[in-house]
Amino acid sequence: MSLTTAYDSKELVAGCIRQDRLCQERLYKQYKDAMYTLCKRLLNDDELAADALQEGFIEVFRSIATFREEATLGAWIKTIVLRRALKINSRYAMYEELKPNRDDRKIDWDSSLTGALLAKAIAALPAGCRQVFVLIEVEGYSHRETAALIGISEGTSKSQLFHAKKLLRDYLKPITN
């Protein structure tokens, strides 16, 4: 266990409320990589991901006095950073109107699929459907939550997820077969 994770989250929160730089740094170090990974998966750009991370943590430290233990500290931080990333992504995300194709509705995930391959395929997705896929499949949000977070309808969320999966299937097919 690292020194930072061993730190009690209550102590960290209290320190951050006092604007103790040492506590702020400890809290940041505890969550930075997980939050940066989330931003990178959503935004598929190092610089934009870093921007989302920085803006998100500045907001975290500014509003930490409002943190109530209804959720875990990690979940609270994740919500703030995620909203920042989605706000940045909203400049690039487009949601194509998809026409259902009854003949093309089978998706088969090959056993040779790896995390690295999937990450590459996710990075190749258009911004709109990529964020829906990441939120639902990677982060575990429901369609309803995803729709509320992004500001789209639940139906758009469902169709974008399907679209993302078809694109992933097409991207991965020549590699995995």
Added chain:
Amino acid sequence: MKQEQNDPIWLKISADLDLQYEESGRVNLEQALHTLPVYTAPESAWSNIVEGLPKKVVVRQLTFRKVMGIAAILIIMIGAFLTWQHIATKEVPVQYAKVEQSKLDLHLISDTSTQVFADLKNAVCEVRPGYCKSEEFQETEKNYQDLLEAQQQVLKKAAMYDDDAQVEQLLLHIENEKKQIEQEVIAQIN
């Protein structure tokens, strides 16, 4: 959103969307999702966050050692400043201070000195009236009176200042000069 959920047409569309695709090998996807790479946040991010935060210095409790350290530094600085001021101005700051006991003694000696010299003069005039009226004796008497006057002036000034080694030295010097003159007069009597 709520309106969408209750609308029967929407419910039909939603159900249709759910049935839109058939997914197989889901376990392979989930395994891949669990092994997605994790990225490391850039080193520069923290310094950028700090720049964006309000500047506030955390006031930590001062320990006894820190307080003593600060006090020692202050004393050294004040001492250095006063020494520099003393050297730079070459003037002793005027202060009201008590006159030291040794200075009081000197003052008493100075008061009695007038009587001492008067006694010596009477004796020398009685024994050697010629010498008593000579220019040499008159010069000696004048020198003695000048020394007494100087001694009075120095004592007067010294009463206004704190202890000063130079003043002490000057007073002792005057006293020695006076004693030397007294010895010379005594030598004439003998």
